[in-house]
Amino acid sequence: xxxxxxSYLKNTDLPGKDLGNFLSFRAGAAIILSLLITIFFGKxxxxxxxxxxxxxxxxxxxxxxxxxxxxxxxxGGLIILxxxxxxxxxxxxxxxIYIQLMLITxxxxxxxxxxxxxxxVFRHKKEGLNGRFKVFGQVGLGIIVGxxxxxxxxIVIQEKELATTTYEVTDESGETRTIEEEVLVQKAEKKTxxxxxxxxxxxxxxxxxxxxxxxxxxxxxxxxxxxxxxxAVSNGANLTDGIDGLLTGVSIPIVMVLxxxxxxxxxxxxxxxxxIMYIPYSAELIVFATAFAGALVGFLWxxxxxxxxxxxxTGSLTIGGIIAVFxxxxxxxxLLPLLCGxxxxxxxxxxxQVSYFKYTKRKYGEGRRIFLMSPLHHHYQKRATxxxxxxxxxxxxxxxxxxxxxxxxxxxxxSLLLAALTLVTLKIQ
Numbered sequence: 001x002x003x004x005x006x007s008y009l010k011n012t013d014l015p016g017k018d019l020g021n022f023l024s025f026r027a028g029a030a031i032i033l034s035l036l037i038t039i040f041f042g043k044x045x046x047x048x049x050x051x052x053x054x055x056x057x058x059x060x061x062x063x064x065x066x067x068x069x070x071x072x073x074x075x076g077g078l079i080i081l082x083x084x085x086x087x088x089x090x091x092x093x094x095x096x097i098y099i100q101l102m103l104i105t106x107x108x109x110x111x112x113x114x115x116x117x118x119x120x121v122f123r124h125k126k127e128g129l130n131g132r133f134k135v136f137g138q139v140g141l142g143i144i145v146g147x148x149x150x151x152x153x154x155i156v157i158q159e160k161e162l163a164t165t166t167y168e169v170t171d172e173s174g175e176t177r178t179i180e181e182e183v184l185v186q187k188a189e190k191k192t193x194x195x196x197x198x199x200x201x202x203x204x205x206x207x208x209x210x211x212x213x214x215x216x217x218x219x220x221x222x223x224x225x226x227x228x229x230x231x232a233v234s235n236g237a238n239l240t241d242g243i244d245g246l247l248t249g250v251s252i253p254i255v256m257v258l259x260x261x262x263x264x265x266x267x268x269x270x271x272x273x274x275x276i277m278y279i280p281y282s283a284e285l286i287v288f289a290t291a292f293a294g295a296l297v298g299f300l301w302x303x304x305x306x307x308x309x310x311x312x313x314t315g316s317l318t319i320g321g322i323i324a325v326f327x328x329x330x331x332x333x334x335l336l337p338l339l340c341g342x343x344x345x346x347x348x349x350x351x352x353q354v355s356y357f358k359y360t361k362r363k364y365g366e367g368r369r370i371f372l373m374s375p376l377h378h379h380y381q382k383r384a385t386x387x388x389x390x391x392x393x394x395x396x397x398x399x400x401x402x403x404x405x406x407x408x409x410x411x412x413x414x415s416l417l418l419a420a421l422t423l424v425t426l427k428i429q
Contacts, residue, residue, distance in 0.1 A: 038298025077315025142227030236343030237320025259289025
């Protein structure tokens with residue numbers, strides 16, 4: 001909206017009329033507004049949720065101090081959604097196809113997660129929305145994203161090459177000489193199912209080559225890939241949301257790296273220097289990324305231990321889905337196992353635990369476990385609190401605070417390390 005106003009003001013003589021042309025200004029404005037929304041409006045949302053008694057119904061998982069959190073307001077993901085949508089609508093270029101995809105993703109998964117939280121809170125069904133409907137929603141989003149990447153004429157990549165240009169220069173003496181200079185030029189735009197392969201120079205994966213080289217079959221296969229990535233990452237994020245501030249803190253480095261990659265991929269000079277795929281119009285995603293990062297940092301203000309509000313599935317499913325679609329848009333989805341390593345390990349811990357339990361139950365007649373509890377953060381939480389004297393409430397509260405914070409901070413440090421390694425892959429190429 002304001003972007004359109006800035007475009008109109010370009011034809012005037014008003015001071016600051018060109019600010020809207022600068023991505024840096026709009027990205028900075030987006031993160032500031034996002035932070036202000038979460039910090040200043042967040043407390044009012046928390047009061048409303050408390051007044052309406054929209055609180056988390058904590059299930060007893062055998063973790064010390066866990067039931068003390070019962071009644072904490074949930075559906076805090078609404079704050080995150082608001083803090084993303086308002087700045088993007090104001091400062092983003094709404095005609096940009098990538099921004100449109102990200103807005104659809106935010107609303108789509110926000111609705112599914114919100115419906116799940118609504119059933120838990122207002123219908124008092126602990127299981128929430130049936131898992132099949134969640135998967136159906138994720139599959140639907142994957143089809144939308146994959147089909148848009150296929151059919152939209154604005155979603156293309158451009159090859160770059162050095163060309164020699166010749167021009168004549170006349171010096172002060174009137175003598176003319178010819179100068180040859182190499183310049184970077186853009187070749188024709190092309191529609192492709194190619195994606196970047198990390199760690200390897202000048203190497204790309206074309207999904208259509210996996211299925212025989214046919215364009216139509218290749219794009220259908222790409223849609224399946226999009227469905228898998230969106231489902232996997234959104235569910236991984238959902239599983240990571242189990243300790244105060246954990247998912248929020250872990251996601252911030254991921255979002256910041258994706259924003260940097262989007263900006264570099266959308267800049268012909270930087271993409272050439274770093275030898276990465278040049279994707280026209282993708283730099284606009286930096287506005288969305290900064291708004292998203294600001295929303296997460298601001299939400300951490302209230303979500304860090306002891307949490308004043310939980311994001312619920314409204315937030316966790318949306319966070320994972322946004323990260324997945326963002327990576328697909330900038331053709332960096334193969335970096336997600338590294339960048340989202342915490343999500344991956346959390347999901348694997350659940351899969352390993354369930355599979356091993358079923359196997360041992362079938363073989364030995366009783367189920368056995370590899371972890372004390374899954375997902376993995378609960379394993380460390382359970383191990384840390386074993387042996388605490390539960391007869392002394394003050395000691396329990398102190399110990400829980402210490403261990404929960406330690407687990408959260410260590411997971412965030414790991415996420416920061418993985419984010420740094422992801423950026424290093426740019427130079428390895």
